[in-house]
Amino acid sequence: MSARTGPALPQRIHGPAGRAVQDPAGPGAREFPGVDPAWSRVVVAPDAEGTPRRWHLLDTGAGDASGTDGGVRPTLLCVHGNPTWSYLWRRVLEQAPEGWRVVAVDQLGMGWSERPDRPRTLPQRIADLSALTETLGLTGPVAVAVHDWGGPVGLGWALRHRHQLAGLVLTNTAVHQPTTSAPPAVIRLARSPGLLAQVCRRTPLFVRATTALSVPPLPAEVRRAFAAPYATPGRRAAVADFVADIPFEPDHPSRPALDAVAEDLRTLGVVPALMVWGPRDPVFGQRYLDDLLTRLPHADVQRWTGASHLVLEDRPASVPVIWDWLAERVGTAAADGAGRPSGPGVDVPRVPVRVDVSRPGATAVAELGGTGRQVTFGQLAERVEEVAAALADGGVRPGDRVAVLVPPGIDLTTVVYALWRVGAVVVVADAGLGLGRLGAALRSAGPRHVVGIGRALALARATRVPGRRWRVEPGGEELDRLAARGREVGPTVLADLGGPPGDADGAVLFTSGATGPPKGVVYTRDQLGAQVALLRDTFDLAPGQGLVAAFAPFALYGPALGLRSAVPDMDVTAPHTLTAPALADAVAAVGADAVFASPAALRNVVSTADRLTAGQRAALAGPRLVLSAGAPVPVDLLHRVRELLPSAATHTPYGMTEVLPVATLDPTELAPGAASGAGVCVGRPVHGVDVAVAPLDAHGVPADELATTPGTVGEIVVRGPHVKDRYDRLWATQQATALPAGWHRTGDVGRLDGDGRLWVEGRLAHVVLTADGPVPPYPVEDRLRDVPGLADVAVVGVGPAGVQQVVVVVVPVGRGGRRARLTGAPGGPDRLAPPEVRDAVRDRAGVPVAAVLVRDWLPVDVRHASKVDRTALAAWADDVLHSPAGPAGPAALVRRALRPRAPRTRSR
DSSP: OOEESSOOOOOOEEOGGGOEESOOOSOTTOOOTTOOGGGEEEEEEEOTTSOEEEEEEEETTTTSSSSSOTTTSOEEEEEOOTTOOGGGGHHHHHTOOTTOEEEEEOOTTSTTSOOOSSOOOHHHHHHHHHHHHHHHTOOSOEEEEEEETHHHHHHHHHHHTTTTEEEEEEEEEOSOOOTTSOOOHHHHHHHSTTTHIIIIIISSHHHHHHHHTOSSOOOHHHHHHHHGGGOSTGGGHHHHHHHHTOOOSTTOTTHHHHHHHHHHGGGGTTSOEEEEEOTTOSSSOHHHHHHHHHHSTTOEEEEOTTOOSSHHHHOTTHHHHHHHHIIIIISTTOOOOOOOOOOTTOOOOOOOSSOOOSSTTSEEEEEOSSOOOEEEHHHHHHHHHHHHHHHHHTTOOTTOEEEEEOOTTHHHHHHHHHHHHHTOEEEEOOGGGOHHHHHHHHHHHOOSEEEEOHHHHHHHHHTTOOSEEEEOOTTSSHHHHHHHHHHHHOTHHHHHHOOOOTTSEEEEEEOOOTTSSOOEEEEEHHHHHHHHHHHHHHTTOOTTOEEEESSHHHHTTHHHHTOEEEEOSSOTTOGGGOOHHHHHHHHHHHTOSEEEOOHHHHHHHHHTGGGOOHHHHHHTTSOSEEEOOSSOOOHHHHHHHHHHSTTOEEEOOEEETTEEEEEEOOGGGSOTTTTTTSOEEEEEEOTTOEEEEEEBOTTSOBOSSOBOOTTOOEEEEEEOTTSOSEETTBHHHHHHHOOSTTOEEEEEEEEEOTTSOEEEEEEGGGOEEETTEEEOHHHHHHHHTTSTTEEEEEEEEESSTTSOEEEEEEEETTSOOTTSOOOSOSSSGGGBOOHHHHHHHHHHHSSOOSEEEEOSOOOBOSSSSOSBOHHHHHHHHHHHHHSTTSTTSHHHHHHHHHSOOOOOOOOO
């Protein structure tokens, strides 16, 4: 067969219904942004019926004399959808690594390929593509990348050529319409008989609408490039044909072929697969990603929050992710990175995530806040079995993701342990994230079921969270009915499910979103068990003890450890609402030995201590341990906590959603002045956990190699048996944070000292990148906490990275604290610290300080109400300094220009 570049353009001949027959193939002399003209070629290959057709390709192998790869090197075959063309894959070709060939086709009737005189159906298109690749001689390993309705075509080709199939890359596509939802409204509208020809063929509306979906908007020249092959009704005929060929109806001619592709995908379980997704796509949104994952459950996923239909356009970073994934999963040097080393020679204990029934008559969970309900371990275990049987009978299966939106207490504990009993994956997101981010987080996890109270289910519907709804009101009849149903069906339904393996997913937990959108963190059942065991062993927790958890998720671990558990009477989405009387009542209810609360919660406990009765004060003398985590905890606050709980040690375990605990310490036992200007000491790593740092260079970039040399400042890197399995549907993020394999890069900056203790100096994202090198914020803040008259202080960077200036934001005593409202204009003299404060700050900071600004409060995260939102604070400081009335604004510059200059003196 022949192949040529830049062909002569034959005269157009019009066929039936205005279709363009023998239309010119190839773009001719046209050039498009991002496309190397050397890639463009026209190949003659037979179609499904054997008729020779002219195909236009973008092909990095176009310069080969033969036009074939000889079976030597791997090929990435890229198949576009409707109404795009091979231009969609231009960045993939541009970034192709050495040794790979990329072939991006224009499907027949589309792009710059030949316009047949009849519509092509799905089975024809699959056969057309097979004939083309045979002509191209693609006999070596082939990975297939698809988009939109190129998905069924490319996947149909993959199923026919599985003997040479090396991998799959799926971007916003589908092979099946879920019966639980209607087809996309955009496609239904375009496909209606009255609009199909008008929208898709006679006018360019459908073509233009596709590129209009992008977020952010595409440049005009790129939009024109996408639309260029579809300039006339004749050239748009296949656009309408493609829409008409979508087999929504059961008797549609292409329905059997689509059904076959959908079902046969399940047979590709050994083929590496990556799904790159834009969840804002109004056509192929989250539900189609979820459906594909039921067919290819082993697939890796990179989900780009905010991206839409043309995900490669919305997130150009998708392209290096694709090539990194191909190198990792398909390349000759591929490594699965699945190992999770726990440290040499360490025996890893695990606690099964089930109710401990060694003390069946003891109280397991006590509810505070008016209900007064309590349940024993025996009652809880029985209830869990009954509800689990009912859930299984109702369709919940091992591996199903189930979002749980139930307030802390007996019902939440019952539901979670029942789901674990079934083998389901519990999806938990903090209600404090806010409605929008909560909905986005849950949608990203793609739950099959949602269990929640009525109000939460309404919010789930409003935020388009998928899944079957199960209503459970606190203390209501719903769980009673489920339990009764479970007794009817009996334990056989659970026995039939079998026990899930330890490496099966157990939970998806979401980060607080303090440094970006909340990320889903996946734990296997073994990793959950290892985390529970480490908490038990590190803090000497034993069956029969009591636990008060002002951070609700930790109350869920109580039943597995045989602990009496209680959540205080408080708003669990607002930790600062915990009062001293509420804490005392919870301690008394379960005879608590241990208390877990965030710094914000402890701060309010201390400030409301004057409300305690004599009996409540006596109750607070009982606990032997107070744990506080989520943000640095001031030592003076812990001293005040110990005055209220005189028998308690005050530990501040260091960790994060991805791994907790990492290290622990009672800061009140540090020598006076030991931590001054040194950051936050979080203690020595707990048993079974390894800690190292990735040293920072002069630009604040962590090294690939790890170090344990005392005093070396770098990104903190952790290894242990309870480190998360992966970030959920964020393959690129997981790869970037799992270096070396089995370790987790925390995003925190710190160092180890000569005694093996870990010191945290701030978040990597918050390090100030000055011309003199990186400046972590915590050590500077530590040196400033003793400045008279300051209630709080934070350090941020203003300016471009590499020449950022250190700006100190202070909260004076009496100005309201972290929860007060900000008063005053963004700029102006009331935002500048008075001279005596400014001078004191600069004297003690230890680094050059460009400005000292005043606020009434510091913005904090929603989960613990303790982490300073330094990104928001830096933006505020930048606005202040560059506002017209600010010290760097136009008015200030004029004042400086008119100010008399002091005479210069030569320094010695």
